[in-house]
Amino acid sequence: MAEMRPVDIAAASPASQTAEEAVSLPPEQPSTPPREWIRQNLFSTPFNSALTVVFGLLVLLTARGLLNFTFSEEREWDAVRTNLRLLFTHAYPEEQYVRIWVCVGTIAVLAGLSVGLAATTARGVSVKRLSSGLMALGAVVALGVVLREPSALSNADGSVRRNDSGVIRESFAEAMVDRWGWWLAAALLATAGAALWFRFGDERRRSTFVPSVELFMGVTAIVVLSAWVYPWGHYAFTDGEFIAEPGRTVAMSTKLPWTVMWLLLAVALAAGRRLRQAGAGSNFTLALNLCWLACPFVLYWVVLRDPDLDWDRVLSVDIPLGVLFAAGGAAVLWLLTDQRIGELGRIIAALLLGLAAFNWVAAFWGWYPMLQKVRLSFLLVALAALLAHNFAGDRSKRLRLLTVWAVVMAVFHYMATLMNSPSSVETPTEAFVGGFGVTLVVAAFTLLLSFPLGVMLALARTSKLPIFRVMSTSFIEVIRGVPLITVLIFFTIILNLFLPDGMEISVLASAVLGYTLFSAAYLAENVRGGLQSIRRGQFEASDAVGLTALQRTIFIVLPQSLRVSIPPLVGQAIATFKETSLLAVIGLFDVLRMANNVIPAQTEFLGVKREGLLFVCGVYWIFAYSMSKRSQRLEKQLGVGER
Amino acid sequence: MSSVGDATTALTEELAARNDMIVCQGVSKWFGDFQALDSISAVIKEREVVVVLGPSGSGKSTWIRCINRLEVHQEGRIVIDGVELTNDLRNIEKIRSEVGMVFQQFNLFPHLTVLDNVTLAPIWVRKKPKREAEEIARSLLERVGIPEQAEKYPGQLSGGQQQRVAIARALAMEPRIMLFDEPTSALDPEMIKEVLDVMKELARSGMTMMVVTHEMGFAREVADRVIFMEEGQLVETGTPEHFFTNPTEDRTKLFLSQIL
Numbered sequence: 001m002a003e004m005r006p007v008d009i010a011a012a013s014p015a016s017q018t019a020e021e022a023v024s025l026p027p028e029q030p031s032t033p034p035r036e037w038i039r040q041n042l043f044s045t046p047f048n049s050a051l052t053v054v055f056g057l058l059v060l061l062t063a064r065g066l067l068n069f070t071f072s073e074e075r076e077w078d079a080v081r082t083n084l085r086l087l088f089t090h091a092y093p094e095e096q097y098v099r100i101w102v103c104v105g106t107i108a109v110l111a112g113l114s115v116g117l118a119a120t121t122a123r124g125v126s127v128k129r130l131s132s133g134l135m136a137l138g139a140v141v142a143l144g145v146v147l148r149e150p151s152a153l154s155n156a157d158g159s160v161r162r163n164d165s166g167v168i169r170e171s172f173a174e175a176m177v178d179r180w181g182w183w184l185a186a187a188l189l190a191t192a193g194a195a196l197w198f199r200f201g202d203e204r205r206r207s208t209f210v211p212s213v214e215l216f217m218g219v220t221a222i223v224v225l226s227a228w229v230y231p232w233g234h235y236a237f238t239d240g241e242f243i244a245e246p247g248r249t250v251a252m253s254t255k256l257p258w259t260v261m262w263l264l265l266a267v268a269l270a271a272g273r274r275l276r277q278a279g280a281g282s283n284f285t286l287a288l289n290l291c292w293l294a295c296p297f298v299l300y301w302v303v304l305r306d307p308d309l310d311w312d313r314v315l316s317v318d319i320p321l322g323v324l325f326a327a328g329g330a331a332v333l334w335l336l337t338d339q340r341i342g343e344l345g346r347i348i349a350a351l352l353l354g355l356a357a358f359n360w361v362a363a364f365w366g367w368y369p370m371l372q373k374v375r376l377s378f379l380l381v382a383l384a385a386l387l388a389h390n391f392a393g394d395r396s397k398r399l400r401l402l403t404v405w406a407v408v409m410a411v412f413h414y415m416a417t418l419m420n421s422p423s424s425v426e427t428p429t430e431a432f433v434g435g436f437g438v439t440l441v442v443a444a445f446t447l448l449l450s451f452p453l454g455v456m457l458a459l460a461r462t463s464k465l466p467i468f469r470v471m472s473t474s475f476i477e478v479i480r481g482v483p484l485i486t487v488l489i490f491f492t493i494i495l496n497l498f499l500p501d502g503m504e505i506s507v508l509a510s511a512v513l514g515y516t517l518f519s520a521a522y523l524a525e526n527v528r529g530g531l532q533s534i535r536r537g538q539f540e541a542s543d544a545v546g547l548t549a550l551q552r553t554i555f556i557v558l559p560q561s562l563r564v565s566i567p568p569l570v571g572q573a574i575a576t577f578k579e580t581s582l583l584a585v586i587g588l589f590d591v592l593r594m595a596n597n598v599i600p601a602q603t604e605f606l607g608v609k610r611e612g613l614l615f616v617c618g619v620y621w622i623f624a625y626s627m628s629k630r631s632q633r634l635e636k637q638l639g640v641g642e643r
Numbered sequence: 644m645s646s647v648g649d650a651t652t653a654l655t656e657e658l659a660a661r662n663d664m665i666v667c668q669g670v671s672k673w674f675g676d677f678q679a680l681d682s683i684s685a686v687i688k689e690r691e692v693v694v695v696l697g698p699s700g701s702g703k704s705t706w707i708r709c710i711n712r713l714e715v716h717q718e719g720r721i722v723i724d725g726v727e728l729t730n731d732l733r734n735i736e737k738i739r740s741e742v743g744m745v746f747q748q749f750n751l752f753p754h755l756t757v758l759d760n761v762t763l764a765p766i767w768v769r770k771k772p773k774r775e776a777e778e779i780a781r782s783l784l785e786r787v788g789i790p791e792q793a794e795k796y797p798g799q800l801s802g803g804q805q806q807r808v809a810i811a812r813a814l815a816m817e818p819r820i821m822l823f824d825e826p827t828s829a830l831d832p833e834m835i836k837e838v839l840d841v842m843k844e845l846a847r848s849g850m851t852m853m854v855v856t857h858e859m860g861f862a863r864e865v866a867d868r869v870i871f872m873e874e875g876q877l878v879e880t881g882t883p884e885h886f887f888t889n890p891t892e893d894r895t896k897l898f899l900s901q902i903l
């Protein structure tokens with residue numbers, strides 16, 4: 001499955017190295033034999049040896065505790081297996097469940113294309129690492145088999161046998177024999193590793209690489225295929241009810257969709273690679289990134305929520321309104337980008353902003369009724385008018401601005417219409433997906449929205465104009481001085497009390513709003529650190545070649561400062577992702593609440609909590625860890641060209 | 644508004660007719676209480692190469708930076724190719740796209756490749772199509788002698804190569820005037836020559852140049868005129884021959900005796 005790709009090190013002479021290779025080809029280091037390494041690093045002095053022994057014992061004890069907890073006869077892992085669907089999506093209606101798979105499939109296709117289009121800079125895993133990894137895994141499994149306490153004996157009805165002094169366990173020897181399956185697994189892993197190791201000579205072991213993408217596809221293919229052979233797991237509940245239906249396991253009910261997902265991923269991967277070879281890379285990457293940006297909105301509002309459009313209203317109100325604003329705004333922008341307009345343009349823009357602000361004031365006092373999206377559209381017209389003078393110039397430049405404006409209006413009115421339409425999908429909560437799904441939805445929206453907001457706040461805080469500086473600084477300081485949970489409660493519970501009649505904000509939207517503002521304040525501070533690290537010469541050079549302030553910010557200042565602040569930015573993204581667990585507190589059914597409250601309330605698994613919580617930890621960890629890994633790789637890639 | 648405007652047009656037309664590229668009239672500048680430039684007046688004609696000399700802190704950089712508005716002068720007037728430098732943003736943009744500048748510290752954009760460094764401004768300021776801008780950039784890199792480095796990042800180049808990229812970046816805007824502020828001072832001795840050669844070639848091609856440098860050899864060989872500054876004042880100006888063999892001012896003599 002995993003295709004081997006020998007890399008000829010000798011052929012890559014330093015002169016022929018491109019910038020990419022220079023980073024991914026570190027000088028080959030002479031490897032020390034394991035025994036030598038252990039002696040040098042673990043047992044160099046008596047004190048060092050004592051430390052090694054003490055901490056080694058501690059690690060073994062902890063591992064033993066964790067093993068005994070995880071594999072104890074008292075653990076009811078069926079509570080997790082049976083409720084996998086609940087944990088990941090909450091009770092999305094069974095007959096509509098294909099929508100969830102459409103979302104997963106879309107993400108798989110986008111991910112496949114992205115990976116396929118990306119230039120491969122990493123060489124993957126060397127055969128040496130792969131085989132020693134396999135052998136080490138085998139050793140760890142064997143160690144685990146020995147470490148775990150002997151299993152408890154069970155009665156005929158399956159319950160654990162006890163006497164006065166506690167659980168009755170089999171003898172150590174019996175346990176070792178009983179666990180032959182695990183021994184077999186350990187042996188298989190070790191043999192596979194050893195076979196790989198000895199098939200390659202020392203030189204080739206180090207210079208032959210298995211690309212990580214192929215490795216990943218291979219491993220996932222094995223997992224997916226195994227579901228066709230063996231009905232993994234426990235029976236799954238159906239129809240969104242908490243009653244289990246015996247005989248149908250999670251693996252059986254999802255093997256077909258997962259196979260389709262795997263195939264989609266593989267096809268997209270191949271297509272992406274083909275496109276890159278055909279040289280269509282750069283254009284396509286831009287389109288693809290736009291798809292990634294649009295994907296949370298489209299998937300949530302169109303696919304998951306399935307808006308039930310009222311076509312009479314759409315044709316009579318929504319479309320005319322959108323066209324009106326697109327055309328009216330375009331006319332205003334055309335006027336304001338005329339070079340002869342001068343100071344008058346700014347006055348008109350300021351007046352428009354005043355009108356837009358007045359609309360909101362009027363809404364709060366209930367002076368005249370107006371659709372929310374009309375108020376927002378007015379605001380957008382005013383903001384575009386404020387920026388218009390940057391685009392003054394020849395006809396093509398002005399037309400480009402008008403095109404962008406038309407697209408923005410079309411997207412905005414389209415989204416507003418969808419959001420205002422009732423949904424055809426009926427779910428027990430208003431958030432449509434729950435469990436880990438809502439975690440992902442909130443995290444995706446929050447990161448997407450808070451990132452630009454954070455960058456703008458940082459720019460405003462370092463701006464020359466005092467009004468921007470003061471507003472941004474006070475916003476950041478206020479938000480940073482308040483606990484997140486307070487912000488969330490304010491937005492979900494208290495905000496609705498302040499809103500005028502007829503204006504309402506859903507729990508999910510207000511949660512995203514709260515998270516976004518909170519995260520933006522922290523992101524802004526990280527970005528500001530990057531902004532300050534840019535030397536004066538960069539500003540002078542961009543001025544000297546004639547870039548405008550806006551161009552300077554976009555092309556010179558932001559790319560450099562964002563690159564510097566990648567580690568704190570990713571740290572903040574991971575923090576935001578983990579903080580979505582507070583959704584449980586404001587009444588949404590996120591994955592933590594499923595494990596902590598919902599599953600333990602099911603009659604079948606009454607009070608079974610620890611398994612679910614451990615599982616949730618694992619899921620969070622996998623996501624957070626891969627984000628952090630990804631950022632390390634990004635840092636390395638972007639480090640190109642830095643001194 | 645109108646009277647100043649009229650005066651400006653009058654001055655502008657008068658100067659344009661005389662082919663003067665840079666005109667400074669009584670330019671003064673203060674940093675707080677400290678006067679860095681003291682009513683500097685000078686005229687630099689088209690195709691002229693002027694070398695500015697002076698001890699450290701004499702205001703050479705400040706003057707040259709006033710000419711493309713990296714610093715703002717407080718008194719006097721500066722007219723570049725018929726356009727007066729005022730607070731009017733459009734004039735500043737116009738002047739900056741006509742005046743190329745090369746810095747002592749190169750100031751290349753480290754996150755962009757050499758090619759992107761050179762094409763950025765032509766594409767976004769001059770609105771050139773990308774392909775055309777790249778063609779021009781490659782021919783300029785050829786001209787400064789580093790066509791093979793186009794895809795590298797500045798951090799991967801030597802100092803001399805970086806400074807030549809900086810020259811190519813400035814030339815890509817097709818400027819009518821080039822300003823150099825000590826272009827070789829941050830370079831190792833063996834790299835100075837490659838940069839000076841590029842500058843000599845540029846001077847021969849007829850570019851109007853204003854060069855702050857400590858390279859006396861360059862001044863003697865290439866300059867049409869040498870200007871000597873001290874404490875923000877213009878002390879003496881003349882041909883290199885006059886300047887190096889029989890300067891009139893005592894301060895010039897003192898400076899030359901220290902440096903030669």
Ligand SMILES: Nc1ncnc2c1ncn2[C@@H]1O[C@H](COP(=O)(O)OP(=O)(O)OP(=O)(O)O)[C@@H](O)[C@H]1O
Nearest residue numbers: 674677679697698699700701702703704705706825
């Ligand atoms: N931003 C500034 N703020 C305050 N003083 C400044 C500033 N820039 C320059 N000066 C002062 O103005 C004077 C002239 O500086 P300038 O950099 O023009 O000198 P220079 O002739 O270029 O010297 P060098 O040969 O060392 O580069 C110096 O005394 C310097 O301290």
Ligand SMILES: [Mg+2]
Nearest residue numbers: 703704705825
């Ligand atoms: Mg200087």
